[in-house]
Amino acid sequence: MNIIRYPERNDRERITGRSRTDLSELNAAVEKILDDVRENGDRAVIRYEEMFDKAALQSLVVTEKELEEALTEVSEELLDALHLAHGNIERFHRAQAMTVKKVETQPGVTCWQKSVAIEKVGLYVPGGTAPLFSTVLMLATPAVIAGCREIVLCTPPGKDGKVNPAILAAAHIAGVRKIFKIGGVQAIGAMAYGTESVPKVYKIFGPGNQYVMAAKQIVSLHDVAIDMPAGPSEVCVIADETSNPEFVAADMLSQAEHGADSQAVLITTSERMLDDVAACIDRQTEALERKEFIRKSLENSMLILVKDYDEAMELSNIYAPEHLIIATENHEELAAKVVNAGSVFLGKYACESAGDYASGTNHTLPTHGYATAYSGVNLDSYNRKITFQHITPEGIANIGRAVEIMAENERLDAHKNAMTVRIDECKNIYGEKK
Amino acid sequence: MNIIRYPERNDRERITGRSRTDLSELNAAVEKILDDVRENGDRAVIRYEEMFDKAALQSLVVTEKELEEALTEVSEELLDALHLAHGNIERFHRAQAMTVKKVETQPGVTCWQKSVAIEKVGLYVPGGTAPLFSTVLMLATPAVIAGCREIVLCTPPGKDGKVNPAILAAAHIAGVRKIFKIGGVQAIGAMAYGTESVPKVYKIFGPGNQYVMAAKQIVSLHDVAIDMPAGPSEVCVIADETSNPEFVAADMLSQAEHGADSQAVLITTSERMLDDVAACIDRQTEALERKEFIRKSLENSMLILVKDYDEAMELSNIYAPEHLIIATENHEELAAKVVNAGSVFLGKYACESAGDYASGTNHTLPTHGYATAYSGVNLDSYNRKITFQHITPEGIANIGRAVEIMAENERLDAHKNAMTVRIDECKNIYGEKK
Structure with a gap:
């Protein structure tokens, strides 16, 4: 595991960067x-x-x-x-x-x-x-x-x-x-x-x-x-001195067992928490079946010490993790600051496993920084939003001229004409009916 | 223009197919x-x-x-x-x-x-x-x-x-x-x-x-x-004997002026409407600036005569047009049957130009049959839906065991362990608090 204490501001992008997977x-x-x-x-x-x-x-x-x-x-x-x-x-x-x-x-x-x-x-x-x-x-x-x-x-x-x-x-x-x-x-x-x-x-x-x-x-x-495009799975855990290091370590390991290219990142405001999590990871690993995978995956993993919650959230948003566990006491406050993440787990009991299997959220999520632009799978993923419109003669009276002017200025006179023929007809109808 | 009367059922895919644009x-x-x-x-x-x-x-x-x-x-x-x-x-x-x-x-x-x-x-x-x-x-x-x-x-x-x-x-x-x-x-x-x-x-x-x-x-x-992926622009107009052939022709021409590879398709239940639209297209084209583009584009275009509204909608859904104008009297009824389209224009006054410029709907829409799987640009296109979850000890009592069993059966014991450590803690808390 890589331990990084108080990273420089201009080093953040490098730290959180993923290697480009060229298929x-x-x-x-x-x-x-x-x-x-x-x-x-x-x-x-x-x-x-x-x-x-x-x-x-x-x-x-x-x-x-x-x-x-x-x-x-x-x-x-x-x-x-x-x-x-x-x-x-x-x-x-x-x-x-x-x-x-x-x-x-x-x-x-x-x-x-x-x-x-x-x-x-x-x-x-x-x-x-x-x-x-x-x-x-x-x-x-x-x-x-x-x-x-x-x-x-x-x-x-x-x-x-x-x-x-x-x-x-x-x-x-x-x-x-x-x-x-x-x-x-x-x-x-x-x-x-x-x-x-x-x-x-x-x-x-x-x-x-x-x-x-x-x-x-x-x-x-x-x-x-x-x-969505895919990449290796990852988790980021944000912890402070109130977090439970056993839980944090278990969450990081549940990510690490996915494969050698998985990444688990801890961002913490507490030096003691960093040390405790490191110790728990070592101890817990011994008891796990997929030790070999896990050890390799931990080589890509990071324990990062930051000075305050703001920096923790900034770093997490730059990283844009697939899974984000906010295991701090003030998780509600920090949740409001999440800009880039696939799925967010709040508080000490919301482990990634819960969302992986049974809480109800989807586990097909954007990895590899794609959370900056993609959502996880959700109901929308299986739908299209088709737009419909209906226009009355009154509507033509209200927008018709603007359409003509815009079409004329884009030099699309057939577009203009499609509106003109309707304005002409509506003049009679609308004149009568109004 | 290609005129197709009463196409065979097994010919529909071919008629509505687009040529593959290989970039x-x-x-x-x-x-x-x-x-x-x-x-x-x-x-x-x-x-x-x-x-x-x-x-x-x-x-x-x-x-x-x-x-x-x-x-x-x-x-x-x-x-x-x-x-x-x-x-x-x-x-x-x-x-x-x-x-x-x-x-x-x-x-x-x-x-x-x-x-x-x-x-x-x-x-x-x-x-x-x-x-x-x-x-x-x-x-x-x-x-x-x-x-x-x-x-x-x-x-x-x-x-x-x-x-x-x-x-x-x-x-x-x-x-x-x-x-x-x-x-x-x-x-x-x-x-x-x-x-x-x-x-x-x-x-x-x-x-x-x-x-x-x-x-x-x-x-x-x-x-x-x-x-979204892109392709040449297109419109499909569904018309019956009550439609206005001048309007239908103007709509098809407003599509045709986009470029030589644009496509305008009429599907109609009325033989007279087909003939009238063809005549209106010829006449209106003469007055338009982009005649040359339009004539080329009309070579890809089709006037299709079908036996009833159901067939019209089936054909339109197979075509999956970017723009669909339903210019029939029963447009509300047919609108309910739209499965594949980018944006739908209902009734005689809702021309494509209205949506291209000023009615309020977006004009960045899926072409080339992509409407089968993609939406047009909308507010969602600029957002991600991030999922959040919070779990209490009672929640752990309700889903914890299921998570353990599923993780065990997927042979992911670190996933299981992340839940087990929480169940163990909650047993005390939840036992006390309930």
């Missing part, structure tokens, strides 16, 4: 797979499943029978937990629904926004050593609330050609029915272009390794929208 | 300029301004004096129109503001979203034959309402080194103060990376030619967010 080196390999999937559909996908996931598949579809079987294979305890988490995620995301508000910008000119679900969305859930069933809940629950007509989920099978039962259980609880045994670049290609089995979607969501990220970037240039 | 051929040239700007800052920008805009600049900044001068050069009439348009745009976008709604997902677990402005945004306004001052209002007004701290506007100067006065007047009215005389790829580079004069921003908005679009795509891969 373009992967592009040639990724594009080859994407092109193959685009041209050869299921046949190509099945071939890559054999190559990369070592799974010999006859069909890419998870059948109703497989889904039912999976539900019997998951413990009652886990099913209960999934239901509780799903309920909370549903409550929080349902409250994000927008109500239509008609605005009369001028008498006779009425404008409004309507939130309309994206018709077809694709969710990608990585496989690997840990089955990320929580990501299924996070991506599928708002899609179902938004009312997306077609929700496609791709996740890699194991060597036995089966999908992890907890992932299937989570999909079942969230209400997803179209599940495909496809991982990696071939999954992104299948959803972006469509195959015989997999419907083409309009937007792709979900995390993945560098190849998956590169594939998402490539297909997003022409074919399909994506949720 | 990657431009990438090498664009990247060279971007790299130069990144490395050499203002010096490179000034060099490209000389090369591409034929302007010899000492400074890239529009001064206060230049701004004041511009205001005296713009007609009273245009200033009044700009004020009226700005007022309407402001009213409509201000009404989009979100109020914070705290949700208790479980007793003791409180989650909320807060809308926080992106700190630094860059607006690009193209130059060229027509000064697009309306785009200044459309991009700057919501940025100011959102509360973006730094709003940078780049627009190319003329050969005389001056920016069009109407653009400066619009910027003044919208409240933008940092204006730079920079166009094209060098403008996108300057805002993405920052130079001595131009601040680096987090998100870039605005239209542009193919080079600008390619530059926006490239910088969006690593450095900065962009508003």
Whole structure:
């Protein structure tokens, strides 16, 4: 861990900077797979499943029978937990629904926004050593609330050609029915272009390794929208002398276990807290399974001592962390100063794990400093705000001349004419009716 | 114009398809300029301004004096129109503001979203034959309402080194103060990376030619967010026998004058309307200045006869037009069936020009079928929705065990431990307090 005491003002950007992850080196390999999937559909996908996931598949579809079987294979305890988490995620995301508000910008000119679900969305859930069933809940629950007509989920099978039962259980609880045994670049290609089995979607969501990220970037240039750019996961904890160093250390370690490139940052106003957290991290690490990952990840991690709360918040806003835990007594006051962060956890009990799984907020969040410009996944991510307007003859009388003048000055006389023909007609109508 | 009568169901996708615009051929040239700007800052920008805009600049900044001068050069009439348009745009976008709604997902677990402005945004306004001052209002007004701290506007100067006065007047009215005389790829580079004069921003908005679009795509891969992918502009008009063919023709022509690659599509349930619109288009075109553009654009355009309103709406939703004018008597009923569109104009008086300039809705909209997944620019485009959560010991009692079980099943034991240490503490507290 890097310990930094009282950093210089002009050193802040450097300290909080992330290394640029350039995925373009992967592009040639990724594009080859994407092109193959685009041209050869299921046949190509099945071939890559054999190559990369070592799974010999006859069909890419998870059948109703497989889904039912999976539900019997998951413990009652886990099913209960999934239901509780799903309920909370549903409550929080349902409250994000927008109500239509008609605005009369001028008498006779009425404008409004309507939130309309994206018709077809694709969710990608990585496989690997840990089955990320929580990501299924996070991506599928708002899609179902938004009312997306077609929700496609791709996740890699194991060597036995089966999908992890907890992932299937989570999909079942969230209400997803179209599940495909496809991982990696071939999954992104299948959803972006469509195959015989997999419907083409309009937007792709979900995390993945560098190849998956590169594939998402490539297909997003022409074919399909994506949720957000991705990078290694990170947490920033702001602590003062009242914080609990055991909790802070546990939070930092829960971030560090994600992978060697994860980053955990402590910003504290208390020198004692810094020392205590460092000691707790050392002690707690010993008991954890993923020690090796954690030790590597801690090499990128920082314990930063600052002079006051203002500096702590300034530094955090420059860093723009994916997760921000404000574990100080005055967390309410500091929360008002958050400008750049993905999701913020306030007080000593709100740990990142709570939001990762079950409190109700989404865990698909902007990393790598993208929180300066992107939101995490939320109900809006599955909707478009379509604008509508209705104009009466009175409205034409109120804005018509301004439109003509502006169009004339932009030298777009057909634009002007479209208004002129209406003004001409309305002169009669409006003259009569007024 | 292409006239299509009663298209086959399985021919719809082909009819409404757009040609893929591949900007990657431009990438090498664009990247060279971007790299130069990144490395050499203002010096490179000034060099490209000389090369591409034929302007010899000492400074890239529009001064206060230049701004004041511009205001005296713009007609009273245009200033009044700009004020009226700005007022309407402001009213409509201000009404989009979100109020914070705290949700208790479980007793003791409180989650909320807060809308926080992106700190630094860059607006690009193209130059060229027509000064697009309306785009200044459309991009700057919501940025100011959102509360973006730094709003940078780049627009190319003329050969005389001056920016069009109407653009400066619009910027003044919208409240933008940092204006730079920079166009094209060098403008996108300057805002993405920052130079001595131009601040680096987090998100870039605005239209542009193919080079600008390619530059926006490239910088969006690593450095900065962009508003949306771009493509040629388009309108779809749905008309029945009650529509006014003069109005419909005028609307289609106002689209066609944008450029040779613009597309105007009529979908009508009435054979007579199709013939009448075709005749009106021919007649009206003669009187328009941009006849040459329009004739080329009309080659891509279509008049489609369908059997009923349902088919009209289905076809429109497959096309996913940037602008959709529903000029039928039952426009309210059809509006409810819109799934894919950027902005919708209802009834005979709501022409696209109204929304392009002054009704209050935004004119920066998803083209090229991107309306299937993207919204037009709106207040949200300048904000992030940051999630917050606060959890009490009672909250830990309610969700703690579920978090532990889920973390355990995802084999993330540090995630589990972050909750366990809190459960252990809360057992005492909560036991006592309940």
